Structures are given as structure tokens and as C-alpha cells.
Amino acid sequence: MDIQALERKAAEMRKTTWEMIYRAQNGHTGSDLSCADILVALYYQVLHQTAESFSDPDRDRYVQSKGHAVEILYSVLADRGYFPxxxxxxYSQFNSPYIGHPTNHINGIELNTGSLGHGLALSVGIAKAGKLDGRDYHVYTLMGDGEQAEGSVWEAAMAAGNFHLDNLTAIIDHNRLQISGLTVNVMNSEPLADKYRAFGFDVVEIDGNDMRQLVDTLQTRNTPGRPKLILADTIKGKDISFAENRPEWHHKIPTPEQYQQGLAELDEQIGGLVHAK
Structure with missing residues (x-):
């Protein structure tokens, strides 16, 4: 897919997610919208993995450490054919496996996640196993910036550098907000770039809502012997005007009026990308 097609797909996935959250009256709206471009870049352009190859031991792995943003992951997996x-x-209905955090009862999901601070450690283990087994897969994990307050993140970062895991790429959805406010006010973990460099990562700072930057950075091979950290600056609530950069939209359900306004804004975004083709 070309960059414009990927941008249009990200807008469509935002709309699917907005509809899903409103229908279920449950979901982490702002967190889903901020990382939509990242997931689309991965699943439509970068990951060597498909619904058909998900059991292949040589497939690339993706671990969503910020598991609360599961709705956008479900939207992407469904669109890619992992399930109908x-x-x-x-989603979020009685007896449904499609619950509010990732579960590996669903095709396409590697591991149960959602307890923040675990995803990087799990990914380090998978990447190290790949090295030991002589396999050529790459491991990607997506973390939140509020998650960086967890000590287990830094223990995992130390291990990644120590074991020279150049088959690991960690991404931080750096929208600077968490459920209780600005991350710098709740628990300041900056300067993140300097900290990851100190643990042996190559760090690339990009606009995480810019599809071309995402694809170019994700497709660039890691420096031999060094894991990569992509610090992706994003907008929480991206493309819904009244939700952008608003901490209360971390987990907020739109009213009927807000829902219709959000649909209209997303449809305008999709339409603009279609007509610009």
C-alpha cells in the first residue's frame, strides 16, 4: 500500500473503533485514536505476519503492552482477516472473548497484556528466544508513555541492551497524557530518549501520526547488536476535535451528539483522503 492508502486505512480504523466503543459503551477512546497510525503501519506494511501465517514459528511478533487500547487492535486484526x-x-458483551484487554484466545494476539510494564519484558524474552533458536523474526512492542513509570520497563530495557537484541523494536505512544493528567505531572519519566540510549538502544524520535515517518522508521533495519526505541509523538484522541489532547477522553464514552459529531469528522477525514487520490 502507498502512504496515502495507509493514511486512509488509519482513518477508517479510527471510525471502526469509534463505532465499536459507542456500541459497547466501553473503551479507551483517546488511547485507541492516538496509536491507530502505528498499528496500521505495522500490520499493513511492516510485519511479516498474516492471519494465515500466525502459527508460523518464523513470523514476526507484535506485543501490545498498552493493552487498554485493545479496540484499535481488534479493528485492525478484523480488517486483516484474523477473524470475521x-x-x-x-465486543464487551457477555460471554464474548473480545474483552477490554488483549487475550490470546483470539487469533492474532500473541499474549495476554494490559498490566502495564509487562510488554517490553515479554518482548525481550521472545527476542532472546529467537536469537537462541537461530530464527530470523523481529519483535515489536507498543508501550504507553504513562507506562514508563513502571520499574519492570527499565529492567527489561537493561536486559535488551545487555543481550544486544537487534531483533527488537520498542515503540512508545508518546501522547504525554494518562488517565489522571499529564505524564510529567503524574510521574515524570523524561528524558525518555536519553534514558533508553543509556540502556543501549538506538532511539529515533518521530511524529507518530505521520505515516511516512512511521513506515520509513519501522522498515529501517536495526543497527547490528542494538535494540531500537521509536519515540512516537502522537495526539491523544487524534482526529476527533473535542477529544484531542484531553485527558478525560482516556476512557470516556461519547454522548449521542458527540458520537454523531465524531462520525462526521472522521467521514470528512476519510473523504478528503479518498478525493486526494
């Missing part, structure tokens, strides 16, 4: 799109209608 109709399954999204059951």
Missing part, C-alpha cells in the same frame, strides 16, 4: 468483522459486534 462481525465479531466486533460482540
Amino acid at each position: 468483522k462481525e465479531d466486533l459486534l460482540t
Whole structure:
């Protein structure tokens, strides 16, 4: 897919997620919208993995450490054919496996996540196993910036550098907000770039809502012997005007009026990308 097609796909996935959250009256709206471009870049352009190859031991791995943003992951997986799109209608319903955090009962999800601070450590283990087994897969993990307050993140970062895991790419959805406010006010973990460099990572700072930057950075091979950290600056609540950069939209359900306004804004975004083709 070209960059414009990927941008249009990200807008469509935001709309699918907005609809899913409103229908279920549950979801982490702002967190989903901020990282939509990252997931689209991974699943439509970068990951060597498909629904058909998900059991292949040589597939690339993706671990969503910020598991609360599961709705956008479900939207992308359904669109990529890992399970029927109709399954999204059951999200957060009684007896549905499509719950509020990733579970590996669902095709396409490697591991149960959601307890913040675990995803990088799990990914370090998978990357180290790949080295030991002589396999050529790459491991990607997506963390939140509020998650960086967890001590286990830094223990994992130390291990990644120590074991020279150049088959590991960690991404931080750096929207600077968490459920209780600005990350710098809740628990300041900056300067993140300097800290990861100190643990042996190559660090690339990009606009995490710019599809071309995402694809170019994700497709660039890691320096031999060094894991990569992509510090992706994003907008929480991206493309819904009244939700952008608002901490209360971390986990907020739109009213009927807000829902319609959000749909209109997303449809305008999709339409603009279609007509610009």
C-alpha cells in the first residue's frame, strides 16, 4: 500500500473503533485514536505476519503492552482477516472473548497484556528466544508513555541492551497524557530518549501520526547488536476535535451528539483522503 492508502486505512480504523466503543459503551477512546497510525503501519506494511501465517514459528511478533487500547487492535486484526468483522459486534458483551484487554484466545494476539510494564519484558524474552533458536523474526512492542513509570520497563530495557537484541523494536505512544493528567505531572519519566540510549538502544524520535515517518522508521533495519526505541509523538484522541489532547477522553464514552459529531469528522477525514487520490 502507498502512504496515502495507509493514511486512509488509519482513518477508517479510527471510525471502526469509534463505532465499536459507542456500541459497547466501553473503551479507551483517546488511547485507541492516538496509536491507530502505528498499528496500521505495522500490520499493513511492516510485519511479516498474516492471519494465515500466525502459527508460523518464523513470523514476526507484535506485543501490545498498552493493552487498554485493545479496540484499535481488534479493528485492525478484523480488517486483516484474523477473524470475521462481525465479531466486533460482540465486543464487551457477555460471554464474548473480545474483552477490554488483549487475550490470546483470539487469533492474532500473541499474549495476554494490559498490566502495564509487562510488554517490553515479554518482548525481550521472545527476542532472546529467537536469537537462541537461530530464527530470523523481529519483535515489536507498543508501550504507553504513562507506562514508563513502571520499574519492570527499565529492567527489561537493561536486559535488551545487555543481550544486544537487534531483533527488537520498542515503540512508545508518546501522547504525554494518562488517565489522571499529564505524564510529567503524574510521574515524570523524561528524558525518555536519553534514558533508553543509556540502556543501549538506538532511539529515533518521530511524529507518530505521520505515516511516512512511521513506515520509513519501522522498515529501517536495526543497527547490528542494538535494540531500537521509536519515540512516537502522537495526539491523544487524534482526529476527533473535542477529544484531542484531553485527558478525560482516556476512557470516556461519547454522548449521542458527540458520537454523531465524531462520525462526521472522521467521514470528512476519510473523504478528503479518498478525493486526494
